[in-house]
Amino acid sequence: AQSVTQLGSHVSVSEGALVLLRCNYSSSVPPYLFWYVQYPNQGLQLLLKYTSAATLVKGINGFEAEFKKSETSFHLTKPSAHMSDAAEYFCAVGGTGFQKLVFGTGTRLLVSP
Amino acid sequence: GAGVSQSPSNKVTEKGKDVELRCDPISGHTALYWYRQRLGQGLEFLIYFQGNSAPDKSGLPSDRFSAERTGESVSTLTIQRTQQEDSAVYLCASRTGLAGSTDTQYFGPGTRLTVL
Numbered sequence: 001a002q003s004v005t006q007l008g009s010h011v012s013v014s015e016g017a018l019v020l021l022r023c024n025y026s027s028s029v030p031p032y033l034f035w036y037v038q039y040p041n042q043g044l045q046l047l048l049k050y051t052s053a054a055t056l057v058k059g060i061n062g063f064e065a066e067f068k069k070s071e072t073s074f075h076l077t078k079p080s081a082h083m084s085d086a087a088e089y090f091c092a093v094g095g096t097g098f099q100k101l102v103f104g105t106g107t108r109l110l111v112s113p
Numbered sequence: 114g115a116g117v118s119q120s121p122s123n124k125v126t127e128k129g130k131d132v133e134l135r136c137d138p139i140s141g142h143t144a145l146y147w148y149r150q151r152l153g154q155g156l157e158f159l160i161y162f163q164g165n166s167a168p169d170k171s172g173l174p175s176d177r178f179s180a181e182r183t184g185e186s187v188s189t190l191t192i193q194r195t196q197q198e199d200s201a202v203y204l205c206a207s208r209t210g211l212a213g214s215t216d217t218q219y220f221g222p223g224t225r226l227t228v229l
Contacts, residue, residue: 009153036220043117043204043220044156090155100146100169101218103155 002027002093006104014112019063019078021107023091026072033074034092034101035065044090050074061085086111115139117221119205125227126195134190134224136205143185144210146218149174150202159203162188163210195228202226 007022025031032051036044048059055067065076074091088108092101118137126132138145147159158172162182173179177195182188192199202225206218 004155034217041222043222044206045220046217049217092156100158100161100172101156102158103148105155 002029002031002102004091004093004102004104006089006091006107008107009105010108010110012110012112013081015083016080019076019081019085019109021076021089021091021109023065023074023076023104024072025074025091025093027093032094033065033067034094035059035063035074035076036090036092037061038088038090038106040087047076047089081109081111083111083113085109117205117207117219119203119221119224121224122222123225123227125229127229128197129194131191131193132195132226134192134203134226136188136190136207136221138186138188138205138207139219141185142207142209142219144208144218145182145188146206147180147188147190148204148206150204150223152201156204159190192226195226197228200226200228 003026005024034049035047037047038044047063048057050057050067058064063078065074067074088106090106091104094101120135143164145162148156149159150156160180161169177193180190202223204223205221208218209216
């Protein structure tokens with residue numbers, strides 16, 4: 001079985017500050033891990049994914065995430081927040097095969113001027 | 114088309130009515146998924162289609178929910194005798210579906226269903 005826990009339903013940062021969104025996973029098989037972003041009234045867009053290659057994964061819009069097996073974590077970071085980063089972020093875990101994704105409950109990122 | 118499309122974008126219905134939601138996957142994608150997103154919650158897996166294999170229906174919440182897919186193209190999610198608890202955004206996703214691949218699921222914009 002697989003599961004994802006996202007700590008913090010809301011995270012608030014100031015523009016220019018570091019963004020850190022936390023994700024911990026549980027998986028009985030080697031996991032594939034994903035971060036998706038959802039802007040208001042839109043579908044999900046892939047930010048980045050980990051598929052057992054490099055543990056530090058770089059994505060779009062300056063985001064990156066590091067896979068830490070010992071901590072079962074895949075936290076999302078961005079050095080400097082922009083107003084346009086305000087959105088909901090979902091962490092998801094999948095396995096091999098048909099890759100049904102199990103999603104966390106999401107973290108809403110609020111960016112203030 | 115360039116991306117996954119879904120219709121209608123919004124659907125308001127009365128309790129007890131049946132609804133059909135449509136998904137057009139990216140051309141050539143053999144794998145298609147339906148998810149449900151309730152307000153303030155994450156996505157729940159509903160059903161998965163892969164080529165001509167039997168679909169994985171393990172996420173369907175009740176027998177009021179069903180889905181079909183015509184070959185490797187359009188899929189329809191049907192909810193019979195809708196209940197207020199069915200109100201949610203229904204998201205469709207597709208991917209190439211190559212065996213053992215780790216390719217990305219691409220999501221449509223969703224259908225917002227409101228049951229009055």
